[in-house]
Amino acid sequence: MGKSLMGMAKFIILLTIIVSLTGCLLGNVKEGPMISEEMISRIKSGETTKKEIIEWFGPPQNYVSPGVFNQILREFDVSKEPPLYYSFANILSYQFTQGNVRGLFLILFNYVEADVRTDHLVVFIDDNDRVKYYGFTKGTAESR
Numbered sequence: 782m783g784k785s786l787m788g789m790a791k792f793i794i795l796l797t798i799i800v801s802l803t804g805c806l807l808g809n810v811k812e813g814p815m816i817s818e819e820m821i822s823r824i825k826s827g828e829t830t831k832k833e834i835i836e837w838f839g840p841p842q843n844y845v846s847p848g849v850f851n852q853i854l855r856e857f858d859v860s861k862e863p864p865l866y867y868s869f870a871n872i873l874s875y876q877f878t879q880g881n882v883r884g885l886f887l888i889l890f891n892y893v894e895a896d897v898r899t900d901h902l903v904v905f906i907d908d909n910d911r912v913k914y915y916g917f918t919k920g921t922a923e924s925r
Contacts, residue, residue: 804886806883807881809880809881810879810881811878813842813876813877814879816876817837826911826913826915827907834873835873839875872905874905877900879906880895898916899918900918901918
């Protein structure tokens with residue numbers, strides 16, 4: 782009877798190790814400020830100012846033009862002024878990302894699925910600090 786208990790104990794230990802090496806993953810990610818479609822409907826080309834865009838949507842995640850100078854400012858933290866005062870900040874970019882991640886981890890098989898969606902707003906500003914044109918892509922409302 783001692784050998785059968787010893788065999789049973791080894792089996793239970795082996796089963797415990799196998800079960801502990803498996804698992805699952807559930808995750809949710811949200812990045813950036815939500816982009817209000819109500820505020821987007823208020824944007825009028827030639828009328829809406831850069832200041833209004835920044836008041837409505839906050840500081841942009843990206844402001845682009847000319848690329849090299851912009852990169853220097855970002856990398857070396859040269860200036861702490863808000864983007865409203867940069868004369869070259871004529872493209873404002875906003876992005877909201879959300880997603881779900883699911884995964885199953887077994888000893889010989891792993892499965893991970895990520896469903897990530899993005900809303901993106903890009904606003905082009907003219908030399909008079911008014912909206913020249915803009916584009917918006919809504920990706921978060923799509924469902925699979």
